[in-house]
Amino acid sequence: xxxxxxxxxxxxxxxxxxxxxxxxxxxxxxxxxxxxxxxxxxxxxxxxxxxxxxxxxxxxxxxxxxxxxxxxxxxxxxxxxxxxxxxxxxxxxxxxxxxxxxxxxxxxxxxxxxxxxxxxxxxxxxxxxxxxxxxxxxxxxxxxxxxxxxxxxxxxxxxxxxxxxxxxxxxxxxxxxxxxxxxxxxxxxxxxxxxxxxxxxxxxxxxxxxxxxxxxxxxxxxxxxxxxxxxxxxxxxxxxxxxxxxxxxxxxxxxxxxxxxxxxxxxxxxxxxxxxxxxxxxxxxxxxxxxxxxxxxxxxxxxxxxxxxxxxxxxxxxxxxxxxxxxxxxxxxxxxxxxxxxxxxxxxxxxxxxxxxxxxxxxxxxxxxxxxxxxxxxxxxxxxxxxxxxxxxxxxxxxxxxxxxxxxxxxxxxxxxxxxxxxxxxxxxxxxxxxxxxxxxxxxxxxxxxxxxxxxxxxxxxxxxxxxxxxxxx
Amino acid sequence: xxxxxxxxxxxxxxxxxxxxxxxxxxxxxxxxxxxxxxxxxxxxxxxxxxxxxxxxxxxxxxxxxxxxxxxxxxxxxxxxxxxxxxxxxxxxxxxxxxxxxxxxxxxx
Numbered sequence: 001x002x003x004x005x006x007x008x009x010x011x012x013x014x015x016x017x018x019x020x021x022x023x024x025x026x027x028x029x030x031x032x033x034x035x036x037x038x039x040x041x042x043x044x045x046x047x048x049x050x051x052x053x054x055x056x057x058x059x060x061x062x063x064x065x066x067x068x069x070x071x072x073x074x075x076x077x078x079x080x081x082x083x084x085x086x087x088x089x090x091x092x093x094x095x096x097x098x099x100x101x102x103x104x105x106x107x108x109x110x111x112x113x114x115x116x117x118x119x120x121x122x123x124x125x126x127x128x129x130x131x132x133x134x135x136x137x138x139x140x141x142x143x144x145x146x147x148x149x150x151x152x153x154x155x156x157x158x159x160x161x162x163x164x165x166x167x168x169x170x171x172x173x174x175x176x177x178x179x180x181x182x183x184x185x186x187x188x189x190x191x192x193x194x195x196x197x198x199x200x201x202x203x204x205x206x207x208x209x210x211x212x213x214x215x216x217x218x219x220x221x222x223x224x225x226x227x228x229x230x231x232x233x234x235x236x237x238x239x240x241x242x243x244x245x246x247x248x249x250x251x252x253x254x255x256x257x258x259x260x261x262x263x264x265x266x267x268x269x270x271x272x273x274x275x276x277x278x279x280x281x282x283x284x285x286x287x288x289x290x291x292x293x294x295x296x297x298x299x300x301x302x303x304x305x306x307x308x309x310x311x312x313x314x315x316x317x318x319x320x321x322x323x324x325x326x327x328x329x330x331x332x333x334x335x336x337x338x339x340x341x342x343x344x345x346x347x348x349x350x351x352x353x354x355x356x357x358x359x360x361x362x363x364x365x366x367x368x369x370x371x372x373x374x375x376x377x378x379x380x381x382x383x384x385x386x387x388x389x390x391x392x393x394x395x396x397x398x399x400x401x402x403x404x405x406x407x408x409x410x411x412x413x414x415x416x417x418x419x420x421x422x423x424x425x426x427x428x429x430x431x432x433x434x435x436x437x438x439x440x441x442x443x444x445x446x447x448x449x450x451x452x453x454x455x456x457x458x459x460x461x462x463x464x465x466x467x468x469x470x471x472x473x474x
Numbered sequence: 475x476x477x478x479x480x481x482x483x484x485x486x487x488x489x490x491x492x493x494x495x496x497x498x499x500x501x502x503x504x505x506x507x508x509x510x511x512x513x514x515x516x517x518x519x520x521x522x523x524x525x526x527x528x529x530x531x532x533x534x535x536x537x538x539x540x541x542x543x544x545x546x547x548x549x550x551x552x553x554x555x556x557x558x559x560x561x562x563x564x565x566x567x568x569x570x571x572x573x574x575x576x577x578x579x580x581x582x
Contacts, residue, residue, distance in 0.1 A: 235576045239569060266480055267550045274558035277501055278565055285508050285566075293516060330501045334494055338480055339545040343490070412490075420487045 005379035008079045010086035013093055015377055017072025018370045020100050021065045022460060025363075027107065028061035029453045036449045039442040053114050056127065056134050057107060062358060063132060064103055069366035070213060071150055074170060076373060077220045078154070082161025088153040095149045102142045106135055132202055133184045140185050147178045165234035169216050169241055177209040192260030199255045207276070207328075208248040210362060214320065215240040217365050218287060221317045224372070226307045228290040236286045243279035251276045257338045258345060266338045273336035280329040287321040310375050310383040312466070315393055316368030323360020323397075331356050331404065343419040347432075348441065349411030356404040364397075370463060378467030379474060386469050388462035395455025402448030410441025480548055489544040496537040496544070503534035504562050511566040535559045 006012050034054040037044045045054075078086045086092065109126055116122035127134040135143065151174050158167045184201035188194045219237045222228040253269025294307045308314045331353040335344040344350065375383045414432040422428025432438065466472075485493070510527035513519040542555050 231576055231579070232573065235572060236569075239572065267554075270547075270551045271554035271557065274554045275561055277504070278558075278561055281501070281505055281508055281562070282565060282569065284505065285512055288509070289512050289516065292513075292518060296516075296518075325501070325505065330498050333497050333501055337545065337547070337551060339485065339547050339551065340490075340493060342480070343485065412494075416487060416490060420485070420490065 006377055008085060009089045010075045010079050010092075011373075011376060013086075013089060013096060014072040014074075014076035015373050016093075016096055017068050017075060018373045020096075021068035021072060021366070022370065022463065024061050024065035024068065024103070026456060026460070028058055028065060029449075029456050031055075031057040031061065033446075033449050033453055034058075036442070036446040040446050049111070050114075053110060056131075057110050059132055060110070060134055061107070066210075066362050066366060068099075069369060070210075072373070073217055073366065073369040074150075074154060074174075076369065076376075077166070077217075078157050080224065081164045081167045081220070082157050084157065084161035086153055087156035087160055088149075091149055092153050095146045098142065099146045102139050102146075106139050109136070110134075128187070130184070130187065130198060133198075137185075144178070144181065144185075147181070151175065151178055164230070165237060166216050166219050169212065169237060173209050173212045173216070177205065177213070180204045180209065195259045196256070196261060199252055203252040203255050204249065206358075207251055208245055211244045211248060211279070211324075211328075212241050214324070214361060214365050215244065215283065217369060218283065218317060218320065221313065221365075221368060221372070222287065222290050225310050225314050225317070226291055226294045228294055233290065236282075236290075240279050240283055240286070243282060247272050247275040247279060254336050254338070254341065257341055270337055273332075276336070277325075277329040277333050280325050284321045284325040287318060291318075309381065310371055311385050312383060312389045312393070312462075313368040313371035313375070315385070315389075316364045316371065319393070319397055320360065320364035320368065323356065323364050325360075327353065327356030327358070327360035327404070331408075343415050344411070347411045347415040347418070348407045348438075349415060352404045352407035352411055355400060355407060359400045367459065374463055374467055378472075380467070380472045382473035383466070384469075384471045384473075386462055386466050386471065388458045389466060392455050392458035392462055395451050395458060397455075399448045399450075399452030399455055402451065403445050406441045406444035406448055408441075410438045410445070413437035413441065483546045485545055493541055493544050496541040499537040500534055500541065503530045503537060506530040507534060507562070508566045512570070515566075515570050531563055534562065 006015070031049075031054045034045060034049055035051055035058055038051045038054065042051075075086060075092065113126055116126040123129075124137040127136055128140075154167075154174055155171060158171050163171075180200055183197045186197070188197075215237055219233045222233050223230055250268050250272040253265045253267075253271075254273040255269075256265035257269060291307075298305070298307050334353065335341050335349055371383070371389075374380075413435045416432075417435055418424065418428040418432030422431055507527050507530040510519065510523055510530065514521060514524045514527065538555050538559050542552060545551075547555070
């Protein structure tokens, strides 16, 4: 497709990243459906795509599409924020193709090779077997090179152009984002020590650097979509950064409760985990506050039109604030204290939290950024909803919420039987898994998964076609 | 050993649902508190509504107390929950104070 309205190479590159991210998003949902089906029909695709493989692709694709969309978001906002073209854009394009090719190879190996011999070659060329970051060692190094190239582009552009508060936060955040990944590139024979470092990647990415990244995107979105005052938005951003890092870094303690780390982690984890919802409440209120304030200013002038210049994107930004509060906040707070986590960890309760938190906190805002890309690419001044965008939003959000509820029911039945009643015994595990509520929860999760995937198809249709729709203001 | 250090006694099976509902309400009421406080400050609601926001904070604190009691938490976690409740109470005050200052610098 021609990029006739894009004058910036950086924004053009961003659309490449968004496109690849959407493809991998589809793969994530597809393999999620395979895994969900296997919970209901265990023999489904047995020895073709086993549960372990489907699950691995499902969660790895989740991370990868989000990282692609995050890089795309940065390339999209950099020219607006710095006032110049991104420095090193040629390198950026080269790294895009290298990254995309590496991911395709990794997925094909996951899918068709699946397992290898019990020696170092498997770790180097097939997968490392550590959930979320299963990428083989060669791909680990490739990812580091790509991320360093991306960060150099970000830094060179930030130093050369206007360094806004948003860009400054992103520059600091991306260093942490890249540095922490290194903690997942080695393993030790001691499982406790190994898990200790592994959580540095998983927790500190998800509950610190990614959340800060989302705060930056929300700030950019509020400025570009509703014309919020930069000073006010950036002040909020700094508060959120302080609160997110202040609670999120040591909030990691809630992952150290039961892995063999010293007991003081119970207390550290309890204190900082109890504080972790505070920034999420603040972020939710912040978005609503700015929206209400800007709309109020317009109304006071006697103008009746909406201040929102991209309604589909803004809808996803609002869902981000709400979903983050709901998924990371409420579903996280459910079982973050060690007293109750003793019973719930590792059950479908965790899965319920994971689904809604990842979707609410990250997927939503990144889909919103894709809509900003479509708007810019097609030269649309005010972008309105289409039928497809409404169907996509309702089905994806409703589907994920439904999956979360189903998993919560299954998780509740699971831990009550297997932990609270049977005392975490071997027999208790199977009694929990065999319960009627557990089975029905898994059935409903599959149904809701199908609804989510159907919503995704509407989303793709809309992203591809809405640029030509007649109901936008150009 | 875990039980002895972490909690004063095991959680009763019948109490789990109440724990989850009350922990949800902690954040829901907390959100109402911050939301109504903000709405009053930006004049979307009248000043008398501020008392409702504080009522929601009290409900939030009660739910936190209920949750902690049913979990039979240890002394340290009690303190952590109190810090969280105070943190939530102070949050909109601190944010609005800074917000106000930024608006003054920005618009006047």
